[in-house]
Amino acid sequence: MKFLIINGPNINMLGIREPDIYGKEDYAALLRLCTETCESIGVEAELFQSNHEGAIVDIIQDSYGKIDGIVINPAAYTHTSIAILDALKAVAIPAVEVHISDVSQREAFRQLSYAGMACIKTFMGLGLEGYRQAILYLKEYVEK
Numbered sequence: 181m182k183f184l185i186i187n188g189p190n191i192n193m194l195g196i197r198e199p200d201i202y203g204k205e206d207y208a209a210l211l212r213l214c215t216e217t218c219e220s221i222g223v224e225a226e227l228f229q230s231n232h233e234g235a236i237v238d239i240i241q242d243s244y245g246k247i248d249g250i251v252i253n254p255a256a257y258t259h260t261s262i263a264i265l266d267a268l269k270a271v272a273i274p275a276v277e278v279h280i281s282d283v284s285q286r287e288a289f290r291q292l293s294y295a296g297m298a299c300i301k302t303f304m305g306l307g308l309e310g311y312r313q314a315i316l317y318l319k320e321y322v323e324k
């Protein structure tokens with residue numbers, strides 16, 4: 181089983197970026213957490229981060245026929261990108277949405293998630309732990 185873990189713009193700035201909202205752990209710590217979680221359940225992990233919407237669409241398209249599940253934090257593109265929503269729908273691979281912060285308690289412009297419309301579940305407000313829960317949830321879902 182192979183999962184693709186996608187992070188959108190500015191997630192590579194974790195640890196530096198607004199630590200009161202996103203925490204003090206950096207992107208390397210996030211990669212370690214995702215890699216170790218996947219290893220612990222026998223899932224192969226492909227990790228991808230981009231600040232570019234089209235690059236995220238491309239990797240979702242490329243995953244068709246190769247990937248069993250997608251964990252995605254589209255970051256700011258969550259609230260704007262119909263292209264990412266359409267790509268997730270096009271490949272129809274089970275996907276779980278993650279947000280480090282609790283977007284439901286933040287600004288009005290963060291209340292809409294396009295990508296979330298193509299996801300089976302969303303974890304938000306759990307910090308990096310949300311990725312661990314998303315991976316475990318997806319493994320159970322794909323196995324059933």
Ligand code: DQA
Binds near residue numbers: 190191254278283290
């Ligand atoms: C985020 C929430 C988004 O609103 C924001 O643009 C991000 C990160 C999160 O993980 O909490 O970049 O997706």
